Amino acid sequence: MTVKVLYFAGLREAFGTGSEEIVFPGGVVTAGGLRDHIAGRGEPWAQLARARNLRCAVNQAMVGFDAVVQEGDEVAFFPPVTGG
Amino acid sequence: MTVKVLYFAGLREAFGTGSEEIVFPGGVVTAGGLRDHIAGRGEPWAQLARARNLRCAVNQAMVGFDAVVQEGDEVAFFPPVTGG
């Protein structure tokens, strides 16, 4: 399945991109599973696994890492928000 | 002695003037005495004696009717303030 993944703030800078499409084997994965899959590609992505307080949103709603991600979802990883 | 007396709001309208100089026999009077003196002139001034909740300021500071009024003071009579 294919999902759109977004990165913000320090992650976006470290990865040199704010978004990518990820093709994942199978039809369902948790947000945590997706994070580990991306981190498994090595640096700089490995910092997703190390990040303290990493936050995740699926389809623009905050979720825990046990949330289910499906085909076509928009998944975002970012540090805690620092407000306006 | 001479004092400057000011009227505001409904009193000013009823009296047709916002200020007058009052010459009072003697060198000292209370604010209440001054009020009674003015009210004693008859209508429309008599309503100073009837007014519910009449307020008084001497030299631009709120006072009770037992406050002393002296030569040259500015004395104001007005209804309770209604705010901005």
Place this chain on the structure above:
Amino acid sequence: MSISIQEADFDSGAEIATLTADSADAGAVASFVGLVRGGEIRAMTLEHYPGMTEKALAEIVAEARRRWELLGVRVIHRVGRLLPGERIVLVAVASTHRQAAFAACEFIMDYLKTRAPFWKREETTAGSRWVDARESDDEA
């Protein structure tokens, strides 16, 4: 700190901007604009006690500055005859922190609306009358 009682209208945005123009620390400006409400009111006339009203406002602003750390305070209060929708009052407070700015702005407004030396006369289709003290804080 600057206090004006005037017949003229004011420019809220310009006043807010002026308040922070000189202070690099001013991260927060809380402000309040009060307007003449419509409905049954055709016009409102505000009267004040020249001299005493300014002094009373200066005292309440000084009190606010003792209670909170403020960088600037601007008060403009209009007098005279005002129509529905017209601005009556602006209170703008600059501070380093928003909580102080909000608290001081609301404190000054509460004083202005209840205890400041102003008298209001309302014109309705039924005529014109001076507002009673007890009912006057119903508005805004």
Place this chain on the structure above:
Amino acid sequence: MSISIQEADFDSGAEIATLTADSADAGAVASFVGLVRGGEIRAMTLEHYPGMTEKALAEIVAEARRRWELLGVRVIHRVGRLLPGERIVLVAVASTHRQAAFAACEFIMDYLKTRAPFWKREETTAGSRWVDARESDDEA
């Protein structure tokens, strides 16, 4: 209710005036303007999550409208690189009564400053860094 996230600056006074232009009942407008503080900061860059940030702000404004009787709410939040003294945010709330306007304005600001999906990067003479969540509500 109207929410904008934009790079462009805004005119606080015009926004406040627009908010009440259509409502004869709006006697009160409480507003807040946040600015970039100076001191050690040379510039601040704000990043947001397009779509999600707007949605989050719309939800908090809707919550405010459930809690208080409001006649209008305007939120403008700038993003991009901002210099000290520049405006960051405007929240303006119109109501019949000032207490509701103040309370709702402060409620929305508290959310914006602490939980809204924005990330801040500060530039100082020592370099540039993303602000930590724990320290971020020190400001304004």
